[in-house]
Amino acid sequence: MSGPSSAETPHPDNTRPPGCDSALVLDDGTVYWGRGFGAINESGSESGANSVGEVCFNTSLTGYQEILTDPSYAGQIITFTFPHIGNVGTNIEDIETITPAVRGCVLRADITEPSNWRAVQPLDAWLKKMNLAAIAGIDTRQLTRRIRDGGAPNGTIVSAPPNDQGGTIDIAAAIAAAVANVKAWPGLNGMDLAKDVTCKQTYTWDGEADWSLSGGYAKQSKPKYHVVAVDFGAKRNILRCLAAAGCKVTVVPASATFDDVTRHKPDGVFFSNGPGDPSATGQYAMPMVKAVLDSGIPSFGICLGHQLMALALGATTSKMHMGHRGANHPVKDLATSKVEITSQNHGFVVERDSLPKGVVESHTSLFDGSLEGIKVEDKPIFSVQYHPEASPGPQDSHYLFKRFIDLIEKNT
DSSP, rough: OOOOTTTTTTTTOOOOOOTOOEEEEESOEEEEEEEESSSOSSSSSTSSSSSOOEEEEEESSOOOHHHHTTGGGTEEEEEEESSSSSSTOOOOOOOOOOOOOEEEEESSOOOOOOOOOOBEEEHHHHHHHHOOOEESSOOOOHHHHHHHHOOOEEEEEOOOOTTTTBBBBOOHHHHHHHHHHHHHHHHTTOOHHHHHSSSOOOOEEOEEEEETTEEEEEEOOOOOOEEEEEEEOHHHHHHHHHHHHHEEEEEEEETHHHHHTTTTTEEEEOOOOOOOOHHHHHHHHHHHHHHHHHHOOOEEEETTTHHHHHHHHTTEEEEEEEEEEEEEEEEEETOOOOOEEEEEEEEEEEOOGGGGEEEEEEEETTTOEEEEEETTTTSSEEESSSSSOOOOOTTTTHHHHHHHHHHHHHHH
């Protein structure tokens, strides 16, 4: 791959290089010029096609459609470190939610025509349909190093296409407005985003289970157990994995009370992934989570659900320097000493030193040593920071769903 062109490096004077019609604008005024795809956002404001968000990076080599539809990315702009994004197009199966909550994406190479037999629509057309802005031609390695060294900045994508008179919009004014909007955005610390991505009312998952190449998604017919899943921004594949494990799944909103959960008489309770600061979401979810854990109902949580369970047990959480996002994170299961390759997407972490008596660490990151899982001694309660339901993969951590079912079997 050739080195970055002038279009891919920040331009301190904000002048637009030839061939560039969009810019990634960061909160310190840095401007990365590139080529726009997807929806148009001329203002860089909350009213534009793409809102202000935290700029993060994801190291996955596959699954860009699943990543872009993961509700946990609410409030974020994703920088893909893998350069070939869009090469297999998009389809109607590889989605985690119908309405994406991500704020946009940053790419190295231009989106190409899809080359895959499952493709239904090119990524560019799909982004336009979903009203998501994207920018390509960015030196994503440089941007990733910036995030790694300095932490995740806030930013926005601004489009500056030629106007009908052959000129261009007032890009200087657009950039200035974008910088002001980015600086005014409060950031994810203290922000409750689960309320924006949770379901609006209780529903029963339709039984869609695991996927196969020949038959698509299987249908569950005879569930053995009943699980209530609390939706803080649940990915569809979580519900599929629970269904594949033999569970009827009732999904309740993030605002559900303990009575809302227990009136369904669940054999187990699942706390889902989700976006934002767990302390902010915990202001209304904590009474329910704590009551469920105190009741002794077998409970399993991931991602935001894991963080909320830890808070309910008396631990604390904090914002990470740059977070964990990718499908190649090694995690050690301390009970078996086995190492699993995991999929991750989180910007907050449970602080190890805050774990109360009776709550022990179960999994550890081999990247940075951070806490990746907990369990409660003598109670059927455990959680992990990463995503065992990872779609399209890896699948090393699928055993955790069986562990959950085993706990349900022992306690029913």
